[in-house]
Amino acid sequence: MKVKNEISEELRSLSTVIDGISRDTPQGTPYVVPVGYFNDFPDLIMRHLRGARLPEKGEASPFQVPEGYFEGLAAGIMDRIKKGQSEDIQGSNPQVAVAGGVAEELAQLSPLLSRIDRKTPYQAPEGYFSELAPILAGLQDKPLYEVPQGYFDGLAGEIAAKLKQPASTPMERSSPAMVERPAPAKVITMGRNRVWWKYSAAAVVAALVLTIGWLRLQVPGHTGNGGTVDIANSLIKVSDQDIQNYPDSDNINTPLAETVTNSTATLDMDDSDVKSLLGDVPDGELKQYMEEHGGAKDVATN
Amino acid sequence: MGVTIQDTELLLQFRDPATKEKAFTAIIKKYQEKLYWHIRRMVVEHEDANDVLQNVFIRVWNGLENFREDSQLYTWLYRIATNECLSYLDQQKRKSSLPLDESESGLSNKIVADKYFDPNKLEWKLQLAIQQLPEKQRIVFTLRYYDEMPYEQMSRVLDTSEGALKASYHHAVKKIEDYILNH
Numbered sequence: 001m002k003v004k005n006e007i008s009e010e011l012r013s014l015s016t017v018i019d020g021i022s023r024d025t026p027q028g029t030p031y032v033v034p035v036g037y038f039n040d041f042p043d044l045i046m047r048h049l050r051g052a053r054l055p056e057k058g059e060a061s062p063f064q065v066p067e068g069y070f071e072g073l074a075a076g077i078m079d080r081i082k083k084g085q086s087e088d089i090q091g092s093n094p095q096v097a098v099a100g101g102v103a104e105e106l107a108q109l110s111p112l113l114s115r116i117d118r119k120t121p122y123q124a125p126e127g128y129f130s131e132l133a134p135i136l137a138g139l140q141d142k143p144l145y146e147v148p149q150g151y152f153d154g155l156a157g158e159i160a161a162k163l164k165q166p167a168s169t170p171m172e173r174s175s176p177a178m179v180e181r182p183a184p185a186k187v188i189t190m191g192r193n194r195v196w197w198k199y200s201a202a203a204v205v206a207a208l209v210l211t212i213g214w215l216r217l218q219v220p221g222h223t224g225n226g227g228t229v230d231i232a233n234s235l236i237k238v239s240d241q242d243i244q245n246y247p248d249s250d251n252i253n254t255p256l257a258e259t260v261t262n263s264t265a266t267l268d269m270d271d272s273d274v275k276s277l278l279g280d281v282p283d284g285e286l287k288q289y290m291e292e293h294g295g296a297k298d299v300a301t302n
Numbered sequence: 303m304g305v306t307i308q309d310t311e312l313l314l315q316f317r318d319p320a321t322k323e324k325a326f327t328a329i330i331k332k333y334q335e336k337l338y339w340h341i342r343r344m345v346v347e348h349e350d351a352n353d354v355l356q357n358v359f360i361r362v363w364n365g366l367e368n369f370r371e372d373s374q375l376y377t378w379l380y381r382i383a384t385n386e387c388l389s390y391l392d393q394q395k396r397k398s399s400l401p402l403d404e405s406e407s408g409l410s411n412k413i414v415a416d417k418y419f420d421p422n423k424l425e426w427k428l429q430l431a432i433q434q435l436p437e438k439q440r441i442v443f444t445l446r447y448y449d450e451m452p453y454e455q456m457s458r459v460l461d462t463s464e465g466a467l468k469a470s471y472h473h474a475v476k477k478i479e480d481y482i483l484n485h
Contacts, residue, residue: 003450003452004450007446007450011447011475014472014475014476014479015475015476015478015479017479017482017483018428018447018475018478018479018482021424021425021428022424022425023425023448027335027339027448028425028447028448029339029342029343029425029429029448030416030418030419030420030423030425030426030429031342031343031346031348031416031418032417032418033338033348034348037348037352038334038335038338041330041334041355042327042330042331042334044356045330045356045359045360045363046323046326046327048356048360049360049363
């Protein structure tokens with residue numbers, strides 16, 4: 001019931017038009033079935049399966065039989081049987097034909113052929129079919145292949161003897177059934193080539209590392225003599241005022257800057273302090289310095 | 303269909319030579335109508351449906367001994383009936399002089415030729431609409447619409463996934479609706 005409701009709901013959601021179509025007729029379709037069809041159908045099938053009994057000659061029958069029905073019936077049945085056998089061989093499904101249907105079809109296609117007797121003209125030896133069945137039945141028991149005499153009697157002993165033979169290699173020990181030692185395979189070493197590749201790769205990597213290191217050392221600004229000289233030359237171009245003002249500038253936000261601002265070099269100095277600091281410097285050098293860096297504040301000298 | 307004996311019991315009786323024919327007759331009586339209508343909706347004419355239905359039960363007689371019972375008997379019978387319908391329709395197409403794409407019009411002509419055909423009735427229009435569908439889609443629609451078969455069972459009958467069947471049914475409904483509204 002639940003499934004039925006689900007299906008009705010589904011249809012209603014897909015199409016109200018189709019859902020609205022009446023299904024009051026038997027099985028929902030408007031087709032009509034002949035009266036009594038289903039009552040007679042099982043008997044019809046069972047008669048077909050058992051093989052319909054043909055009415056005996058002269059037997060009174062209340063039913064009407066089409067003219068010429070029995071003349072073509074045997075041929076029609078034989079055709080159906082042969083057709084069914086050939087379809088079985090080909091693997092297709094056997095078709096049920098109404099008795100005499102083949103004859104009717106032939107009559108429609110060619111009246112001349114339908115009048116010719118379809119009895120096969122060949123003859124089989126007398127008693128052939130009655131003897132055939134026992135011969136065929138006997139073949140089922142006959143084995144197809146021949147076995148040497150006494151084969152099975154000695155088989156168990158042969159296998160036991162092979163199993164008892166001692167194994168000489170680990171492979172044979174693990175697999176005692178093996179009797180023949182396999183020929184040792186030729187060993188081709190592949191290590192030399194691999195070692196050579198390893199050394200080459202290591203040399204390339206070392207060369208790369210050294211090259212990169214050397215290049216970095218040559219770059220200005222790095223620690224080393226060359227770098228220090230460049231820094232000193234650059235600092236000569238900077239005025240003293242700028243150097244003094246540097247720690248106080250807004251761009252400095254690092255702790256180092258704080259350290260610098262607190263250092264001795266940036267503290268305000270009076271003349272006496274300057275005198276004590278420059279006491280050891282000769283006057284000539286001081287004058288030269290002042291001439292080179294003109295605009296510098298007069299510093300008290302010795 | 304008033305048979306109440308369970309299928310398993312029928313199968314046991316069928317396998318016993320003493321009760322084989324009686325069991326088979328019971329099976330026919332139990333399923334003949336359902337199978338007939340399923341076939342009739344596909345082939346339209348009663349005579350064709352009768353031929354196909356006989357074929358189906360001949361096959362059932364020959365194959366029931368080996369029926370593995372991995373599905374319901376009902377599902378197995380429907381599968382045989384569906385395959386027989388498709389084989390029959392293929393045969394008709396080959397015999398017919400009509401091109402393959404016009405073979406559906408042969409079945410439509412049979413509907414129109416029915417003694418009780420009434421073009422004004424929606425039930426007849428629905429039959430014509432169903433014949434416009436591709437064969438497999440036709441089967442899916444009729445199994446779902448008339449036999450109210452769950453998708454899970456249908457997938458075993460038609461050996462197709464449930465998702466594909468659902469999509470097929472939905473497309474079929476839309477196509478039929480379009481046909482009915484436009485004709």
